[in-house]
Amino acid sequence: MARIPYVRQEVEVPDGVKVSVEGKRVRVEGPLGSVEKDFSHAKDILIGLEDGKVVLEAYFVNKKGYALVNTLASKIRNMIVGVQRGFRYKMKIVYAHFPMSVKVDEKGGLVIIENFLGRRDKIRAKIVPGAKVRVEKDDVIVEGVDVEAVAQTAANIHEAARLRGKYRLCPHGREGGPGVLDGIYVYAKEHIK
Numbered sequence: 001m002a003r004i005p006y007v008r009q010e011v012e013v014p015d016g017v018k019v020s021v022e023g024k025r026v027r028v029e030g031p032l033g034s035v036e037k038d039f040s041h042a043k044d045i046l047i048g049l050e051d052g053k054v055v056l057e058a059y060f061v062n063k064k065g066y067a068l069v070n071t072l073a074s075k076i077r078n079m080i081v082g083v084q085r086g087f088r089y090k091m092k093i094v095y096a097h098f099p100m101s102v103k104v105d106e107k108g109g110l111v112i113i114e115n116f117l118g119r120r121d122k123i124r125a126k127i128v129p130g131a132k133v134r135v136e137k138d139d140v141i142v143e144g145v146d147v148e149a150v151a152q153t154a155a156n157i158h159e160a161a162r163l164r165g166k167y168r169l170c171p172h173g174r175e176g177g178p179g180v181l182d183g184i185y186v187y188a189k190e191h192i193k
Contacts, residue, residue, distance in 0.1 A: 003060045003061060003062055004060070004061055004062070004063075004065070004066050005059065005060055006057070006058075006059055007056075007057065007058045007059075007061060007065070007066050007069045008055065008056070008057050008069075009055070009056045009069050009070060009072075009073040010050075010053045010054070010055055010056075010073075011053060011054040011055075011056075011073050011076045011077055011080070012052070012053055013049075013052050013053060013054060013080065014080065014084070016030060016031060016084070017029070017030045017080055017083060017084060018030070019049065019054055019076075019080075020049075021047050021048060021049055021054065023040070024038060024039045024040040024042065024047060025037070025038050025039070025040075026039065026047060026054070026076060026079070028076070028079040028080055028082075028083050029083060030080070030082075030083025030084050030145075031083065031084065032082070032083050032084065032085070032086045032145050032192070032193070033083055033145045034083060034145070035079045035082055035083060035130070035145055035146045037075065037079065039072055039075075042068055042072060044058050044059075044061055044065055045057070045058045045065070045068060045069055045072060046058070047072070054073075054076050056069050056072055056073055056076075057069075075148075078147045078148075079146070081147075081191075082144070082145040082146055082147055083145050084193070085191040085192060085193045086143060086144065086145050086191055086192030086193060087143065087144060087145070087146075087147045087150045087151075087189070087190075087191065087192065088141060088142070088143045088150075088188075088189070088190050088191065088192050089141070089142045089143075089150055089151065089153075089154040089186055089188070089189050090139055090140075090141055090186070090187055090188040090189075090190070091139065091140040091141070091142065091154060091157060091158070091184050091185060091186050091187065092138060092139060092140075092184070092185055092187050093138045093139070093140060093184050094181055094182060094183055094184070094185060095182045096181065096182060097118070098115050098116070098117055098118040098182070099115060100113060100114070100115050100116050100161070100182070100184075101113075101114045101115055102114075102135050102140055102184070103135065104127075104133050104134060104135060109126060109127045109129070110124045110125065110126060110127060111124070111125040111127060111133055111140070111153075111156075111157050111160070112124055113125065113157075113160060113161050113184070116161055116182065117182055123160045123161065124160065125153075125156040125157045125159070125160035125161075126153075126156050127153050127156075128148075128149040128150075128152045128153045128156070129149065130144050130145070130146040130149035130150075131143070131144040131146070131149040131150045131152075131153040132144055133153060133157075140157060140184060142154045142157070143192060154186055157184050158183065158184055158185065158186065160184075161182070161183045161184040162183060163182065163183060
């Protein structure tokens with residue numbers, strides 16, 4: 001397999017955003033808060049600051065190393081967008097027969113779903129640190145400056161209220177078709193600012 005001799009990606013740091021790099025740890029601070037990520041798993045990649053830019057470099061890497069440089073650059077861009085504009089995922093609570101109730105336990109870091117398909121037990125979904133959740137009528141809103149935390153929290157909520165087993169079957173006993181649609185679904189992804 002041929003190796004790529006040199007890969008370089010630059011991420012522009014806009015005004016009002018402060019980026020610090022310590023080894024493989026990148027910290028981004030902006031008007032909405034701060035995000036810190038550890039990229040120590042990327043052993044062959046050098047991360048540094050030059051002239052108001054975050055520079056990622058790698059020497060003699062294969063295709064995976066080349067892709068990893070681009071992935072890390074994209075993650076750093078998302079961190080910069082997050083501290084400037086933030087991320088918001090809007091989710092809709094959908095039910096047909098049993099009115100579902102959703103509550104947020106901020107101390108426990110959980111979203112609690114009650115009466116899903118008439119179940120008596122409570123379903124719990126974990127809120128990833130860095131994301132905030134609030135419930136407004138039939139909407140669940142997940143916000144934060146770290147897109148990975150916001151997206152994972154939304155995925156946890158969706159997965160907790162996902163249909164399983166016989167409920168996914170149509171009236172004739174086959175998968176698919178007009179089954180039950182109850183659940184909590186993402187319907188919008190937007191920036192806070």
